Amino acid sequence: MIGIGFALLGLYLLAQSTIVLAGGFHPRHSPLGIAWTAVTAAVMFALAYGKARTGAALDNPVLRTEGRVTLIDGLLAAAVLLGLVLNSTLGWWWADPAAGYVLVHYAVREVHEIFFGEH
Numbered sequence: 001m002i003g004i005g006f007a008l009l010g011l012y013l014l015a016q017s018t019i020v021l022a023g024g025f026h027p028r029h030s031p032l033g034i035a036w037t038a039v040t041a042a043v044m045f046a047l048a049y050g051k052a053r054t055g056a057a058l059d060n061p062v063l064r065t066e067g068r069v070t071l072i073d074g075l076l077a078a079a080v081l082l083g084l085v086l087n088s089t090l091g092w093w094w095a096d097p098a099a100g101y102v103l104v105h106y107a108v109r110e111v112h113e114i115f116f117g118e119h
Helices: 002-023 031-057 061-090 095-116
Strands: none
Touching: 002 061, 002 095, 031 061, 061 095
């Protein structure tokens, strides 16, 4: 299920980033949105670390994999944050969808590891 979740997330990000770039959509920003996204990223990274550490201590592969899922949530929040900051400071409206492609690459790597890696 986790591998399927990664695959679906990667497909969604690929489609959404392509639509935004092709359509030239210029997102607006807000200081509250930027702050909320920063907090979200920090919480996701802390949760990912905790899940991975606990999964390793318990030798639980499901919890370790769930830690990687939470890590991608943190990376997604960080990419959105970077896109918001670059858009608000430099007017780089395309930064957020471009970061989405980086996350697609990470999701593909994780899907490959889940389905075809050594277990």
